[in-house]
Each structure stands twice: as C-alpha cells, then as structure tokens.
Amino acid sequence: MTSAELQTAIANTLLVSAQSVIIAIPLGTLLSVLLLRTNVWGRQAAWIAIGSQLAVPLYVFAGGWSAGFGLQGWLTASSFPFAGLAVTAGTGSLVAVSLIHALAAVPWVCLITSLGLMWIHRGQDEMARTEGGLLHLVRYLWIPKLRIWIALSCVWCLLPVLTEMVVTNLYQVPTVAEQVYLDASRGSLSPWTYAAAVLFCMLPIACLGGLVWRWSPPWRDVIVGLAHYRATTLELRQNRLLVSCCAWLVVVALVGLPIVNLIIKAGWQPYVDADGTTQYGWALARWLTTVRESIVLFSSEFYWTSILAVSS
Numbered sequence: 001m002t003s004a005e006l007q008t009a010i011a012n013t014l015l016v017s018a019q020s021v022i023i024a025i026p027l028g029t030l031l032s033v034l035l036l037r038t039n040v041w042g043r044q045a046a047w048i049a050i051g052s053q054l055a056v057p058l059y060v061f062a063g064g065w066s067a068g069f070g071l072q073g074w075l076t077a078s079s080f081p082f083a084g085l086a087v088t089a090g091t092g093s094l095v096a097v098s099l100i101h102a103l104a105a106v107p108w109v110c111l112i113t114s115l116g117l118m119w120i121h122r123g124q125d126e127m128a129r130t131e132g133g134l135l136h137l138v139r140y141l142w143i144p145k146l147r148i149w150i151a152l153s154c155v156w157c158l159l160p161v162l163t164e165m166v167v168t169n170l171y172q173v174p175t176v177a178e179q180v181y182l183d184a185s186r187g188s189l190s191p192w193t194y195a196a197a198v199l200f201c202m203l204p205i206a207c208l209g210g211l212v213w214r215w216s217p218p219w220r221d222v223i224v225g226l227a228h229y230r231a232t233t234l235e236l237r238q239n240r241l242l243v244s245c246c247a248w249l250v251v252v253a254l255v256g257l258p259i260v261n262l263i264i265k266a267g268w269q270p271y272v273d274a275d276g277t278t279q280y281g282w283a284l285a286r287w288l289t290t291v292r293e294s295i296v297l298f299s300s301e302f303y304w305t306s307i308l309a310v311s312s
Contacts (some may be wrong), residue, residue, distance in 0.1 A: 005179055006192050008258075010200060011106065013175040017161045019098035020105060024157050025150060027102075028109025031119045035233060036114050038234045040244040049255045053107040055309040059166040061104045064258025066170060067265035069096065074280070081112045093171040100167050101160060106254060109153040116149030117142070117240070119217065119225040126232060134234070148216050162201050176200040266290040 007184065031050070035043050053061070060282050067076050071093075128141040160167075161175070168178040183193040236243050267287030273279050295302070 003192065005174065006176075006196055009174050009176045009179045009196070012168075012173055013161065013177070013200065014099060015094060016098045016173070016175060017158050019095070020102040020161055021154050021157045022164070023099065023102035024105040024109050025153055027250065028106045028153065029113045029146070029150065031106065032110040032114040032117060034243065034247045034301050035110070036117050036238055037231060038243065039240060040236065040247050041240070042244070042248065046247065046251050049251050050107045050110055052085045053104075054111070054311070056104075057305060057309055058104055058160060058164060060305070061258060063168055064262050065096075065100050065103070066261075066273045067259030068257070070259060071171070074264050093173050097167050097171050097173045099177075102157070103254060104160070105153075108156050112153045112156065113146060113149050114165065115222065116146045118229045118231070119222055120145050120231070121225075122230055122232070129232075148212065152216065154213050155205070155212055158208065159205055162205055263287065266294075 034040050035046050035050070040046070067073055124141060125137065128137045132140070161177075163177055165175070165178045165181040167173075168175045169181070174182075179192055180197045180201065184187050264282055267282045267284060267290065268280060269283055269286045270278050270280050
C-alpha cells in the first residue's frame with residue numbers, strides 16, 4: 001500500500017462512514033419510536049421482520065441488494081422504468097457501498113435505540129408529555145436520554161465499515177479495510193498496511209467503544225429497567241393509517257426487497273425475440289435450476305452460514 005493509495009482509502013472510508021451514519025441513525029431511530037411507542041398497525045409482525053435481519057450475514061444482505069441494483073443486477077439488463085437506479089461505476093459504487101452498510105445497520109440501530117427508549121422511566125415520560133406535549137417530551141427527555149444509545153448505534157454503524165471488506169470488494173471501492181485485505185491477499189504487506197490496520201481500523205473502534213462503555217449506564221440497571229418497562233402508547237389517531245403505511249413501507253423495502261431481487265436474479269436469463277434482438281426475462285425453469293444447483297453445490301456453505309448466523 002503506497003501513501004497515495006492510503007490517502008484515497010482514508011477519504012473513501014470517511015465518506016462511507018459519514019453517509020452510513022447519516023442514513024442509518026435517523027431511519028433506525030424513527031423506526032424504533034414508531035414500533036415501540038406508537039400504535040402503528042402490525043407492530044409485532046414488524047418487529048419479527050426487523051429482528052430476522054439480525055441473523056443475516058453482511059455478504060448475504062449485500063448480495064440481495066446487488067442482485068437488483070448492482071453492477072450485474074437484473075435491473076441493469078432490463079427495460080424496467082427504474083433501471084436507471086442500477087449502479088454503474090465511480091461515484092455510484094461509493095454511494096451503493098454506503099447505502100448497503102447503512103441499510104444493514106438499520107435493524108441494529110432500531111434495536112439499540114429501542115433499548116434506550118425502554119430504559120426511560122414511565123413517570124418522567126408521562127410528566128414531560130403532560131407539561132409540554134409531544135415536542136417537549138422529545139426535546140427535553142428522549143433526546144438527552146437517547147444520546148448514549150445513539151452514540152452506541154454510531155459505533156455499530158462504523159464497525160463494519162472500518163473492519164469489513166465484503167461490500168467494498170463487491171463494488172471495488174478502495175477503503176482502508178479493503179486495501180488491507182488486498183495487501184494481505186497479494187502478499188504485499190508493507191509498513192503502511194500495518195499502520196493503516198492499527199490506526200484506521202482497530203484504534204477508532206477501540207477508542208469509541210471505550211468512551212461508550214465509560215458513559216453508558218450499568219447493564220444490570222438496563223435489564224431491571226426493561227423488566228419494569230410499562231410505557232404509555234402514543235395514539236396516532238387520524239394519522240395512524242398514513243404512519244403505519246410509511247413504517248411498513250420501510251420494513252418491506254428493508255426485508256422484502258433483497259429477497260425479491262434474489263428470486264428475480266435466480267430466474268433471470270437472456271432470450272432472442274422475434275426481431276432477433278437479445279432480451280432478458282424471468283423464467284420459472286431457470287429459477288428452479290438455479291435453486292437446485294445452489295443447494296447441491298453450496299450445501300456445506302449454507303449449513304455453516306446458518307449455524308454461525310443463528311449462533312451470533
């Protein structure tokens with residue numbers, strides 16, 4: 001790794017980290033508030049759907065999105081109206097890496113901020129809402145109480161960006177973790193490689209994690225707070241239908257769209273139309289063949305991935 005490569009990798013890492021945090025933190029926090037504190041329809045089912053993503057490995061999540069919007073995704077070769085959303089190269093790849101990291105972190109941000117919301121005392125919650133309404137509650141109670149949990153969510157967003165190379169390798173975006181991986185795989189380790197691994201991958205996470213650990217509440221107190229959690233549900237009234245639709249739109253897009261992309265991509269194949277032009281379309285026979293081949297060829301990988309994901 002040369003100094004020029006390291007400078008480019010640092011710049012890309014900072015951009016991906018910033019974009020991931022900017023996308024994941026507001027979306028995950030808002031989703032946790034809606035599913036935990038309001039009366040949106042289907043909250044339990046939405047929690048199950050969001051929770052299922054905690055056991056999905058990052059490379060599977062990235063593959064699901066790339067199957068539709070990636071360099072070789074089915075949208076790239078289709079005449080679908082939104083085919084322009086497919087990633088091409090350059091800046092698009094950098095944005096794609098940031099989006100995948102952010103969307104993969106949303107379920108974790110939702111879980112972490114929910115722990116913060118559940119730790120807030122019910123008496124303080126009701127008093128703040130009685131004195132000044134919802135805005136007073138959010139400004140003077142929720143935001144101060146959730147700071148440490150939002151900080152922990154930021155650390156969790158940064159962790160895969162600084163240490164994982166799955167997504168960056170898929171889109172050929174040279175971040176620090178990607179450059180360290182390339183140097184190690186090529187056997188061209190240099191002093192720059194070791195310095196980058198320590199200073200930009202390990203040290204930031206250790207420092208941020210230490211600060212969060214220093215200022216976070218004792219875990220025993222959090223568990224006790226969760227056991228006695230009895231918060232009042234915020235009624236959405238006439239806005240319940242609209243808010244519920246918005247919340248479920250996010251959940252379906254986050255959980256269902258990667259699965260749909262994989263199903264379409266598995267059955268996606270070229271064919272020649274009557275005019276002799278090569279077109280692309282979905283075929284059930286191609287999908288069944290892909291599924292059978294995947295099970296036969298990668299049975300061991302499926303087994304160990306399932307074991308590791310559920311154990312984690």
